[in-house]
Amino acid sequence: MSVKTEVDLSGVKKSNGVWLVKVPKYLSQQWDKAKERGEVGKITIGKKHGKTEVRFCLNEELTALGDVGEKDASLKVPRDHPFTMHAVGGQTMAAFSQSDTDGISLEGMVVHRAECRPVVNDNYMKLKKLQIRESTKPQRVSQQLERAVTTIFKPVANHDFNLEHDKKKKSEGKMVRAERQVVLDMLFSAFEKHQYYNIKDLVDITKQPVTYLKDIMREIGTYNSKGTHKSTWELKAEYRHYQSAEEEEEMQTA
Amino acid sequence: MATRNHSPGGPMFTVDYINKRDNDVGYVYYPEAEKPTTMTSLGSSTSSGTEYTVRVPKNTSKKYNIMAFNSGDKVNCSAWTQARMERDMSARRIYGEEESQDGAAGSEFGKKQREEARRKKYGIVTREFKVEDQPWILKVNGKAGKRFKGQKKGGVTENASYYIFTQCPDGAFEAFPVHGWYNFTPLAKHRTLTAEEAEEEWGRRNKVVNHFSIMLQRRFREQERGPDDEDEGEKSGKKKKKGGGRGGDLRIHDLEEDLEMSSDDSDSSMGDDGESKAKAKKDKGKGKGKKKKKKGGEHEALEDSDDGDYEGLEVDYMSDESSSDEEPEKGQPSKAEEHPKGIDEASESEEESEEEKPNEEETKEEEEEEEGKKTPVQAEKKKKKDSSGESESSDDSDIEGETASALFMKKRTPPKRGGGRGSAGSSRTGSRPGTPSIDSAATSNTLRAAASKLEQGKRPTPGPGTDSPAAKRLKMEPSSQSPAPSGKSTPQPPSGKSTPSSSDVQLTEEAVRRYLIRKPMTTKDLLKKFQTKRTGLSSEQTVNVLAQILKRLNPERKNVNDKMHFYLTE
Numbered sequence: 001m002s003v004k005t006e007v008d009l010s011g012v013k014k015s016n017g018v019w020l021v022k023v024p025k026y027l028s029q030q031w032d033k034a035k036e037r038g039e040v041g042k043i044t045i046g047k048k049h050g051k052t053e054v055r056f057c058l059n060e061e062l063t064a065l066g067d068v069g070e071k072d073a074s075l076k077v078p079r080d081h082p083f084t085m086h087a088v089g090g091q092t093m094a095a096f097s098q099s100d101t102d103g104i105s106l107e108g109m110v111v112h113r114a115e116c117r118p119v120v121n122d123n124y125m126k127l128k129k130l131q132i133r134e135s136t137k138p139q140r141v142s143q144q145l146e147r148a149v150t151t152i153f154k155p156v157a158n159h160d161f162n163l164e165h166d167k168k169k170k171s172e173g174k175m176v177r178a179e180r181q182v183v184l185d186m187l188f189s190a191f192e193k194h195q196y197y198n199i200k201d202l203v204d205i206t207k208q209p210v211t212y213l214k215d216i217m218r219e220i221g222t223y224n225s226k227g228t229h230k231s232t233w234e235l236k237a238e239y240r241h242y243q244s245a246e247e248e249e250e251m252q253t254a
Numbered sequence: 255m256a257t258r259n260h261s262p263g264g265p266m267f268t269v270d271y272i273n274k275r276d277n278d279v280g281y282v283y284y285p286e287a288e289k290p291t292t293m294t295s296l297g298s299s300t301s302s303g304t305e306y307t308v309r310v311p312k313n314t315s316k317k318y319n320i321m322a323f324n325s326g327d328k329v330n331c332s333a334w335t336q337a338r339m340e341r342d343m344s345a346r347r348i349y350g351e352e353e354s355q356d357g358a359a360g361s362e363f364g365k366k367q368r369e370e371a372r373r374k375k376y377g378i379v380t381r382e383f384k385v386e387d388q389p390w391i392l393k394v395n396g397k398a399g400k401r402f403k404g405q406k407k408g409g410v411t412e413n414a415s416y417y418i419f420t421q422c423p424d425g426a427f428e429a430f431p432v433h434g435w436y437n438f439t440p441l442a443k444h445r446t447l448t449a450e451e452a453e454e455e456w457g458r459r460n461k462v463v464n465h466f467s468i469m470l471q472r473r474f475r476e477q478e479r480g481p482d483d484e485d486e487g488e489k490s491g492k493k494k495k496k497g498g499g500r501g502g503d504l505r506i507h508d509l510e511e512d513l514e515m516s517s518d519d520s521d522s523s524m525g526d527d528g529e530s531k532a533k534a535k536k537d538k539g540k541g542k543g544k545k546k547k548k549k550g551g552e553h554e555a556l557e558d559s560d561d562g563d564y565e566g567l568e569v570d571y572m573s574d575e576s577s578s579d580e581e582p583e584k585g586q587p588s589k590a591e592e593h594p595k596g597i598d599e600a601s602e603s604e605e606e607s608e609e610e611k612p613n614e615e616e617t618k619e620e621e622e623e624e625e626g627k628k629t630p631v632q633a634e635k636k637k638k639k640d641s642s643g644e645s646e647s648s649d650d651s652d653i654e655g656e657t658a659s660a661l662f663m664k665k666r667t668p669p670k671r672g673g674g675r676g677s678a679g680s681s682r683t684g685s686r687p688g689t690p691s692i693d694s695a696a697t698s699n700t701l702r703a704a705a706s707k708l709e710q711g712k713r714p715t716p717g718p719g720t721d722s723p724a725a726k727r728l729k730m731e732p733s734s735q736s737p738a739p740s741g742k743s744t745p746q747p748p749s750g751k752s753t754p755s756s757s758d759v760q761l762t763e764e765a766v767r768r769y770l771i772r773k774p775m776t777t778k779d780l781l782k783k784f785q786t787k788r789t790g791l792s793s794e795q796t797v798n799v800l801a802q803i804l805k806r807l808n809p810e811r812k813n814v815n816d817k818m819h820f821y822l823t824e
Contacts, residue, residue: 007337007392008466015332021429028415028431038309043427046303056308083727090325093419095432096339097316102340107318108420109331166270196362232362 007096016108018095021083022115026127030062030077043083054083065127076127078124083114128204174208183208183216191240196224196232307426308419318418320512321392327440334394342403343391375678390436401443404436417559435807447472761796763803770809774821777804 031040041058045089063076093110118124177183186206190197202217203210217223221235234240323329362368373380373395390404410416416432447455447468462468603795769775769783777800784796791799809820 004338004340004393007336007339008763009331009334012331012334016420020432020626021417021419023415025414025419026416031429031731034310036312038311039307040310040429042305043308044303044305053303091301092325092327092329092331094321094323094331095318096321097318097430099317100315105316106321106331107336107418110418114419192362194363198363203361 005102005104011105011107012094012109014108018108019112019114020093020095020110024111024116024118025130026077027058027116027118028083030058033062034059036172040080052085054085054114056081056083066208075127075130076123077127078121080119080245081116081117082119085184086113086115088113162211175203175207177212178206180216183213183221184220187216188235188239191235195240196234198232202233306421308429309426310417310429310431314430316430317433319436320416320418320431320432322407322435322437323402324437324439329438331438336395338393338401339390341385342391343385345388346383386434390438392438401441402438403441404438407435407437410435445469445473738764761791761799762802763806766800766805770807770820770822772814774814774819776817776819780820 034040039059040062041056043054043056045052045054047053058077058079058081060079063079065075088110095107095110096104097107098104183206187202190202190205190224197205199210199214199217202213206213208216217233220239221233224232226232326788387406389406390402392402392404394400394402394784411433416435417429418432419427419429422428451472455462459465479731766780769780775783780800781796784800786793786796789796804820807822809822812819
């Protein structure tokens with residue numbers, strides 16, 4: 001039931017060409033650390049041997065691997081990244097944006113695809129080594145314990161849970177039979193909410209002893225032993241007037 | 255050694271220079287600036303080019319996604335005038351458990367908890383319905399335009415991040431991270447068979463000759479279910495009994511009945527390969543006729559297609575008589591007859607104008623591959639192929655395109671289907687704009703329009719080479735198909751087709767030699783030159799004769815554009 005949004009086609013109409021650039025994870029992480037203004041680096045577009053060459057140079061302050069501001073940074077993220085450009089190659093791609101207010105607009109058509117690659121040097125290799133080491137560490141580690149665990153599964157005369165249960169039972173006491181009429185009222189109001197009830201649930205609701213309750217139910221209701229609502233009690237036909245049941249009956253008689 | 259080549263583009267750096275930069279990460283060479291930069295407000299100009307700042311805006315409220323189309327769909331976003339997009343929430347009801355309201359009949363106390371406990375016990379883990387992951391439905395150019403479904407592609411942002419770089423007016427680049435990638439595929443507007451129906455039809459594919467009727471039958475079924483369940487149920491039952499996939503549910507009863515009957519006749523008159531198939535067609539035609547009778551009511555007395563009706567027609571190679579027999583039976587309003595006639599003429603002329611032999615062969619193969627769900631257009635062709643191993647008449651793509659769509663109110667044939675077929679045929683069906691489904695009233699209008707158009711388009715029929723090719727063509731046509739066949743079988747219009755054996759071009763060694771001397775040709779081209787309707791030969795015969803001739807001539811071969819061309823030099 002989502003609202004159909006009119007797509008704003010202004011970007012495409014203006015033939016906005018955009019680039020789709022694949023950026024390595026570490027670089028995008030560094031970009032996330034950028035300051036408010038958002039400047040992360042510079043792109044240089046030039047011609048080299050007749051071919052267009054694009055390179056990206058990361059800003060100095062963003063090269064630190066740790067938090068921005070830390071100076072130690074033994075390892076620095078490489079700065080220079082030439083872009084490998086491809087043409088879109090037949091596949092039509094467009095970029096569309098979705099704003100918080102659920103407005104969709106087509107930002108533009110992708111005219112070039114690029115991959116941002118770092119220049120491979122020793123520094124980069126060290127960085128990669130670190131990354132690999134971290135990723136190959138298993139998430140679950142076996143630890144050796146100094147002492148065996150002794151806090152559980154000792155044999156107990158009576159479990160805590162059972163003790164509590166018994167205490168509760170004693171404090172509540174046996175269920176007292178209330179007036180028949182009162183109970184009937186309770187039952188009818190319960191059956192107004194749902195059609196089928198388990199005897200246990202009814203006991204819970206009415207707080208009546210089981211035998212007494214069963215007695216009353218036998219008077220006003222029936223027990224389903226088969227069918228989808230197995231082992232449940234429901235009111236007798238004459239006592240209930242469910243809306244949908246009525247409609248069904250009407251349909252059948254019609 | 256860094257050598258600098260001074261070329262018009264500015265000084266270049268050699269590869270050596272790059273490699274040497276080693277650990278000087280922050281060190282950039284700045285040789286003499288030779289070019290003033292265009293962006294004076296930003297960065298300095300290095301001799302390698304212009305520099306732009308890259309910004310990654312932090313505070314965008316917009317989430318960027320990629321909308322990718324398949325190159326084969328030839329989507330041109332700038333051609334869109336209007337577009338609407340929404341999430342496809344149809345999966346929600348699968349995921350969201352439908353809960354009966356409390357207090358409604360049939361609800362149990364504590365049902366929800368019990369269900370949850372049960373699921374936990376059995377370890378059933380249901381995936382949450384995430385709105386973000388739902389596919390998009392994109393509707394372009396309003397109701398009559400295209401529809402696309404955009405499914406999210408997983409794993410895009412796992413290992414690398416994609417950014418969209420746009421250039422701002424101030425020259426700097428802005429990079430926005432891409433949150434999701436959606437692959438948009440076009441949705442078919444025409445009706446397709448459901449999985450169960452498709453299975454059924456697949457099982458019957460060897461028996462069904464007229465694939466065209468599959469969709470018609472389905473539509474008939476649907477139509478029936480609408481108005482009158484029981485009454486129509488009988489009819490549909492009868493229909494199914496009639497064997498094969500004869501839908502017989504043609505909304506334009508008049509014309510289609512005519513066409514069917516005549517085409518059935520012509521079909522049956524084909525003596526060759528598809529005899530059994532012709533029989534099957536006959537049966538179907540009969541079934542259709544019967545059905546039509548019921549539906550039409552008024553035609554009850556007219557068409558009494560019993561088993562014996564078509565027997566004699568098999569022998570009759572010239573379809574003239576048989577068709578003329580049909581005419582009185584139909585007793586259609588003259589207009590209706592005109593249309594089939596006109597269209598037939600038109601189709602004939604159009605056939606001649608088209609060179610579709612190669613198409614046939616292609617389509618033959620295609621037919622064998624594709625089974626089951628077909629649009630009527632394609633099904634017609636298929637049926638043609640199936641029914642007769644003979645060369646068809648192409649006709650059709652045109653006729654199918656215009657009249658078929660008009661007649662049978664098909665929804666638009668997807669261009670894909672058209673694209674799959676032979677060149678001319680495909681281009682025709684493909685280029686046809688989506689024909690929305692039309693009412694019977696509108697259909698008759700369009701039919702008339704199509705017929706008149708065809709009549710205008712048709713050339714004065716060439717004298718020779720017609721009846722038997724025409725007859726052959728007719729046989730090929732599935733009875734349910736266009737008026738074309740029936741028209742052909744009807745008494746010929748003034749254009750007067752002559753006897754079969756005369757032909758414009760004879761397939762002789764001389765003719766082949768002439769062509770090959772003139773210019774190199776492929777086998778396909780040669781076949782095009784010797785069309786069946788002109789030579790009066792079947793496609794098989796033509797191929798055989800041509801092969802023999804080529805053997806005798808022994809032309810030289812050369813490969814042009816990856817195709818083997820023959821040529822002679824004298």
